[in-house]
Amino acid sequence: MDSKQPHLRPETIAITAGRPEVGADSALNPPISLNSTYVAGGPIGYGRYGNETWTALEVAISALEGGKSLSYSSGMAAISAVFSTLPVGAKVVASDQGYSGIMTLLGTLTAAKKISAKFVKITDTAEVIAALDGADLLWLESPTNPSLNIADLPTLIKEAKSRNILVTVDNTFATALIQQPLAMGADIVMNSVSKYLAGHSDVLLGSLSTNDPLQYKALEEARKFNGSIPGPFEAWLALRGIRTFPLRFQRASENALELAKRLSQHPLVTRVRYPGLPTDPEHAKAKAFMKGFGAIVSFEFAGDVAATDKVCESSKIVTYSTSLGGVESLWERRRRWPLESASVPESLIRLSVGCEDVDDLWADINAALLAAKK
Ligand SMILES: *Cc1c(COP(=O)(O)O)cnc(C)c1O
Numbered sequence: 001m002d003s004k005q006p007h008l009r010p011e012t013i014a015i016t017a018g019r020p021e022v023g024a025d026s027a028l029n030p031p032i033s034l035n036s037t038y039v040a041g042g043p044i045g046y047g048r049y050g051n052e053t054w055t056a057l058e059v060a061i062s063a064l065e066g067g068k069s070l071s072y073s074s075g076m077a078a079i080s081a082v083f084s085t086l087p088v089g090a091k092v093v094a095s096d097q098g099y100s101g102i103m104t105l106l107g108t109l110t111a112a113k114k115i116s117a118k119f120v121k122i123t124d125t126a127e128v129i130a131a132l133d134g135a136d137l138l139w140l141e142s143p144t145n146p147s148l149n150i151a152d153l154p155t156l157i158k159e160a161k162s163r164n165i166l167v168t169v170d171n172t173f174a175t176a177l178i179q180q181p182l183a184m185g186a187d188i189v190m191n192s193v194s195k196y197l198a199g200h201s202d203v204l205l206g207s208l209s210t211n212d213p214l215q216y217k218a219l220e221e222a223r224k225f226n227g228s229i230p231g232p233f234e235a236w237l238a239l240r241g242i243r244t245f246p247l248r249f250q251r252a253s254e255n256a257l258e259l260a261k262r263l264s265q266h267p268l269v270t271r272v273r274y275p276g277l278p279t280d281p282e283h284a285k286a287k288a289f290m291k292g293f294g295a296i297v298s299f300e301f302a303g304d305v306a307a308t309d310k311v312c313e314s315s316k317i318v319t320y321s322t323s324l325g326g327v328e329s330l331w332e333r334r335r336r337w338p339l340e341s342a343s344v345p346e347s348l349i350r351l352s353v354g355c356e357d358v359d360d361l362w363a364d365i366n367a368a369l370l371a372a373k374k
Contacts, residue, residue, distance in 0.1 A: 010177055011246045013063040018056035018239050030056035032236045049224055053232040057239040058207070061197070064176040064242075065189050067209035068216050070223055071235055075172065075192025076101050077228035078206030082168055082188060083109060084226055085218045086137060090115045093131050094139040095122035097147055099170065100339045102139070123282065125152045129159045140186075141170035143286070145324075146298050146334045146350035147343075148173075148273040150282040154289050157185045172196075172325075177249055178292040187212055188219070195325025196295075198241040199248050203234045248327055248355055252295035255361060256353040260297045262362055268369045270347075271300040295353045296324060298334075300345050303372060308333045308347045310372035317356060317364040324352030329361055 008016070020026050036047040044050035054071050061069040072078040079102055086092075094106055096119035109115045118135070120128045122144065128151070132138065138160040142151035153169065160167045168188040169181035175196050181189050191197060193205035210216050223229060253276075260274035275286035276293030286293060301308045311333075312320040318329040322337075331351040334340045353361070 008063070010064055013060070014242050014244075014246050017060035017063040018058075018242075020056075030236065030239070032232050034232055048227060048229055051229075051232055051235070053235045053239075054230055057193075057205075057230075057235040057242075060239055060242050061191070061193070061207050061209060065171070065182055065191075065209040066176075066180050067182040067189065067211045069207050069209040070216070070219055071193065071230045071238075072206040072208070072223060073228045073230050073234075074204045075190070075194055075206035076105070077226075078190050078192075078208045079105065079170075081208060081219050081222040081226060081228060082137075082190065083115070084222045085215075086115060088114055090136040091134055092117045092137045092139055093128065093135045093165075094119060095141060095144060095149070095151070096120060097122070097144055097149065097341045097343050098141045099145040099172075100337060100341065102141065102170070103341060104339050106139075122151045123149050123285075125155055128156055132160055132163055132165060135160075135163070135165050137166045137168065139168050139170075140181075141173075142179075143173045143275055143282075143294065143296070145173060146296070146340075146348065148275055148280075148282070148296065148298050150275055150286045150290075152285055152289075153179065153181060153186075154184050157181065161185050173294050173296055174290060175245075175249060175294070177246055178290045178294065182209060182211055184289075187215055192325075193238050194323070196249055197245055197325075198238040199245055199326055200237075200241055201323060201326035201328065201330075203237045203241070205230050205234050205238050249295065250292075251355045252327075252353050253292050255355070255358045256295040256297050257293065258358050259351070259353055259361060259365065260299075263297065263299050263365070266366070266369060268302045268373055269299050270302050273298040297351045297353060298348055299351070300347045301349060301369070301372065303347060303374065305333070305335075305346050307372045307374060308349060309336070311349060311368050314368035314371040315364050316367075317360060318351070318368070324350070326352070327355045329354035329356060 033052040058069045172192040
């Protein structure tokens with residue numbers, strides 16, 4: 001089952017990639033390789049340098065993203081690996097709103113004078129392009145967490161590459177199913193594997209994918225010597241999760257569109273952001289290059305902080321919890337986290353839509369909204 005056949009579609013890749021060679025009595029699934037060291041003479045050598053279970057997972061992510069992949073102990077470990085390869089003083093262009101972990105890291109590295117960051121309004125393509133001259137790295141995340149802003153990836157990647165700027169895309173929200181940044185010319189794609197790829201809220205893992213052998217080598221060295229290696233069991237669970245990833249993602253995305261539509265009509269909801277809604281300000285841009293719109297919906301409740309918290313506390317099926325991308329629906333008021341960007345409204349709820357029945361979800365969401373009404 002060679003996973004590298006480029007003509008295979010992602011639904012097939014997810015199921016076939018990263019399996020052992022087929023032979024009489026060969027196992028269908030890779031073993032969980034629990035080894036800190038290896039007999040001398042082979043390509044691995046030591047357990048911080050390589051592991052057969054990581055490799056199986058990486059083969060699958062590589063086939064999905066279209067680039068050679070490395071797994072890390074978390075999404076943040078993967079992000080940190082990229083930044084650890086930059087020279088001191090590197091100039092970074094990034095969105096002024098994005099995943100709170102990367103925003104915090106950018107702030108910390110800037111304060112320590114390791115990088116200098118220029119923050120831009122990522123929906124304003126002209127503003128981003130104007131900020132590119134002299135930059136070393138363009139860090140893109142699209143759709144953004146939690147505001148669901150869309151970066152014009154094809155245009156921005158092309159503009160950055162024409163200036164020889166390294167481009168990294170955080171593909172966690174969209175996934176390889178609906179956009180493949182490497183095919184658009186990006187140098188590195190990052191995924192929080194903890195989310196849709198693993199898909200069951202039981203694993204923390206991250207990945208980087210690239211088609212540039214020098215980048216791959218630098219990022220592999222970063223993993224080896226930062227020591228940000230995944231656990232073999234986590235890698236195994238993530239690969240098992242990938243087997244159903246396209247099915248889960250498709251179902252969750254269908255649910256998300258339907259819930260976004262219903263939320264838009266709700267008298268207690270003042271604003272809904274979902275790039276798949278024809279009324280969303282980013283819909284046309286998203287539609288031009290994305291094959292779908294994902295399964296995160298953000299909306300603002302018509303109430304204050306306490307009332308919005310009450311919404312999240314009142315649901316029975318949707319769990320009041322951070323994170324996203326699992327089979328189970330989760331929601332939270334993002335600003336409950338002190339690190340969340342101040343540009344995110346206090347009453348914004350990020351809903352990670354799962355694979356439950358959509359009418360059951362709606363009944364639960366509607367009841368929670370009404371329970372919090374003053
Ligand atoms: C969760 C997340 C991360 C960080 O991933 P971890 O696996 O939690 O370290 C990075 N980017 C985005 C968009 C995320 O949602």
